[in-house]
Amino acid sequence: MTSRQTERRSIPLLPLRGVLVFPGMVLHLDVGRAKSVRALEQVMVEDQEIILASQVDLSVDEPAKEDLYEVGTLAYVKQMVKMPNGTTRILVEGLKRATIEQFNENDEYYDVSITIPEQSSDVDDEKATALMRTVLKQFENYTKLSTKVSKDTLKSVQDVDDPGYFADLVASHLPLQIKRKQSLLEAFSVEARLEKLLEILENEREVLGLEKKIGQRVKKSMEKTQKEYYLREQMKAIQKELGDKDGKGGEVEELRSKIESLNMPENVEEKALKELARYERVPASSAESSVIRNYIDWLTSIPWSEKTEDRLDLSHAEKVLNEDHFGLEKVKERVLEHLAVQQLTNSLRGPILCLSGPPGVGKTSLAKSVARSIEREFVRISLGGVRDEAEIRGHRRTYVGAMPGKMIQGMKKAGVMNPVFLLDEIDKMASDFRGDPSSAMLEVLDPEQNNQFGDHYLEETYDLSNVMFITTANQIAKIPAPLRDRMEMIHIAGYTELEKQAIATDHLLPKQIEAHGLTKQDIQIREAALLKVIRYYTREAGVRNLERQIATLCRKAAKMIVAKEKKRVIVTEGLVTELLGKPKYRYGKAEEEDQVGTATGLAYTTAGGDTLAIEVSLANGKGGLTLTGKLGDVMKESARAAFSYIRSKAEEFGIDERFHEKYDVHIHVPEGATPKDGPSAGITMATALLSALSNRPVLKEVGMTGEMTLRGRVLPIGGLKEKSMSAHRAGLTKIIFPKDNEKDLDDVPESIRETVEFVPVTHFDEVIAHALGGVIDERE
Known part of the structure; x- marks a missing residue:
């Protein structure tokens, strides 16, 4: 009855997770693992046959031999398509059962040796017919109880004559665990396969x-719950007729009167009343009841028409700003301008100011003072880390x-529609797979859009046009350009020594x-x-x-007095x-005497x-150029440009024209642990x-400070005010800067301009005249 001839061959392997393919099955598979994709690419250029084996443990990413079942299915890859998401989708048809004998050495993909027993039916025709009829009857009973198998599936099974294919087809339509399906796959005997399938169908029918x-x-329990709900509704109706306003009925009436008194926009009031009607109908025990109640609470706690009246008194506002x-x-001038225009027009959309500058210069406290000066409510929200x-x-x-x-939470906190709203650290927002909050801020900060x-959560538009938005940032460059375009930038560079002294005397000392x-x-x-x-214990803007x-x-003083x-x-x-303790900083970092090969730059x-x-x-060397000090790419390029310029002008400067062949040049910027970058050190390096x-x-x-070209031209830089303040703090008396x-220069404090000489230059020759005491005409 049975004739077996074993075929041995080597073939690529495709491990499957949570899927098992029987002979005769045709289905799509999505493949993502690199080794599996390479195996598919290999079979597509050969005979398109591959061995499919299911994993024992689905969590293993790189399965070994012990992680796979020994018996798999030889399959034919009918189609292979690369998907846009990076995976590969294939259409396979199961051909024969096969046993995996060993794993062959191959780093590119899984390559295995298999044996394929060729077999005919091992059961006589009468017994096979009897077994098939019994299995079919049990499968029909199963389909009547189960919703997972359609009538079309049953019809397709009834038309099969081959006992082996019949068993595999029925098994493929049963929602079984991989372990149980594998036991059917490992049954090479058709008779054993049909008997095992009969046992599984009996068990599944009992479970169903x-x-x-x-x-x-x-269902009976649900009918009981519905009956209780009907009785509760009857009870509420009776209570209403009796004038009993306690419980949910009274709460609903209270919410309705609150909604009607808030002077909401028509569409919002309609929405709130509609949700209130839903809340009234939903049972209190339902989870949806609390969701609707929270929504109504938010709608009724946000200001829809309440406003504070601005104090449009310029002298008062100026006094408050100067006090604080x-x-x-x-900044003060800009706020006063806004108040003046509002006083003349009686209607002005809130400006969107961005106070930028280093930490500690008073950006946040200034926003509070603005709110106090015009007597508006103040709300602060930190955007640092919002992603x-x-x-x-x-x-x-x-x-x-x-x-x-x-935004809406802040408006609830303010209680009015026209607060001063501080968006702190707007440059610290980040974006990831949850979205880009900086893009969402575009609508908030656009005067043409934020009235809608x-x-x-609200599902209704809210008017933010009356809000005076003030944002703060340490670095403007980190704010996305579209968002930056919607804000008016006001830069706060920092304080001079005299300003710090006045701030400490008038504000910090009394406060502490x-x-x-x-x-x-x-x-x-x-x-x-x-x-x-x-001078000696702080160094900051x-x-x-x-x-x-x-x-x-x-x-320390408190301890002395108490003791x-x-x-x-x-x-x-x-x-x-x-x-x-001992001073932490050396006041005036300028050199104590003129130095050869050392120049002071401003950063x-x-x-x-x-x-x-x-x-x-x-x-002594062969012209090597070494750059140290944790320099960025731009700063390294500036150093190389300076080196090339000096080399090209060696004869004019009276230096050895062949210095690049005789010396190794080392350029170092101290404080090597601190990253440095930017082109403005060009003339300093040269x-x-x-x-x-x-x-x-x-x-x-x-x-x-200044960027230098290969022709010696000095290009403009940024941050002149901050650099001038650092030079003044360091004790320098002359600053060379691009013309x-x-x-x-108008931004540089007058106290610095009076004590420091500012020298504008357009070419490197002018830099030499002031830095080295004159143009070099000959070697010394």
């Missing part, structure tokens, strides 16, 4: 019978725990004295002592660290060192400006290099 009984019990902040004239668009626009109500976005702001439980009679900080703290140092002095060491503490220059940082010493050393090659010192009092930046 139990499921039906359980379903009937659940020293300096910052441009989900839903935090701006809100979540849709279909999500569990949904709520409105930060759409929040996903009060915070530490002291009075002006308990502690006094002399002017010279305060200046010492500013703002005043945040200065406030910390003043707080430290107040704590009865002193009744009154007078902080002098000498006592500052005793209380704060712009996120904390304001700083000085940058650039050093050049020469050593000056230091020329100084080293000509053995002429660079004047110690000179600082410089194209002369327009920026």
